[in-house]
Amino acid sequence: MARTVKEFVKHNKRIVPVITLPDLASAIPLADTLSSCGFQVLEITLRTEWALAAIAQLKQERPGLLIGAGTVKNETQLLQSIDAGAEFIVSPGLDAKLVQQAQSNNVQMIPGVMTPTEIMEAENQGLETVKLFPASLAGGADFIRSMASVFPGMSFFPTGGITEDNINDYLNMPNVLCAGGTWLSPIPLLQKGDWNRIHEIALRC
Numbered sequence: 001m002a003r004t005v006k007e008f009v010k011h012n013k014r015i016v017p018v019i020t021l022p023d024l025a026s027a028i029p030l031a032d033t034l035s036s037c038g039f040q041v042l043e044i045t046l047r048t049e050w051a052l053a054a055i056a057q058l059k060q061e062r063p064g065l066l067i068g069a070g071t072v073k074n075e076t077q078l079l080q081s082i083d084a085g086a087e088f089i090v091s092p093g094l095d096a097k098l099v100q101q102a103q104s105n106n107v108q109m110i111p112g113v114m115t116p117t118e119i120m121e122a123e124n125q126g127l128e129t130v131k132l133f134p135a136s137l138a139g140g141a142d143f144i145r146s147m148a149s150v151f152p153g154m155s156f157f158p159t160g161g162i163t164e165d166n167i168n169d170y171l172n173m174p175n176v177l178c179a180g181g182t183w184l185s186p187i188p189l190l191q192k193g194d195w196n197r198i199h200e201i202a203l204r205c
């Protein structure tokens, strides 16, 4: 049985760091810093050339974490992410073919949505969780709240414009599974290898 984000966030923090690695060497120290603060689900975005290698390394060396691939926009990236060992796939948008391909590989797909039409399409494809993206521009917590009555079976993983200052607006809602963002792993701190500072930010969340 494949592991899911839902199962992981039930027992750990409901916050998913969205990570763009400046190099491969940062992957393990960053994952160790974040997991020591209770973050067990990490999304590695495919925005750098070493993202797939980082996913493979984390999957092998830190099997207790749930590692997903983010910014997955096409079939090649989807299959490469699955080959690397990603256990969930996050996409900025909704593409029926990608959803089907992930499902046929038994890997959880979390597509980005911004409208009721897209949520409906995701629901009709059998999905139970979607990403509201970019959450702050799509209507934020109020949008998610107003979707609860028409999509009672759908849970949300909002990202985009979320920080430690507004994350509780999202996490307080029953139809929010978890929320994520880049503020836990700022690229300048990653470039400096400033794990202490990242640890401080993570402890506050």
Ligand SMILES: O=C(O)C(=O)C[C@H](O)[C@H](O)COP(=O)(O)O
Residues within 6 Å of the ligand: 018, 045, 070, 071, 072, 090, 091, 092, 133, 159, 160, 161, 162, 180, 181, 182, 183
């Ligand atoms: O590319 C993906 O698959 C994503 O998940 C997008 C990210 O969630 C946002 O880039 C987070 O944006 P900020 O936290 O506002 O910096």
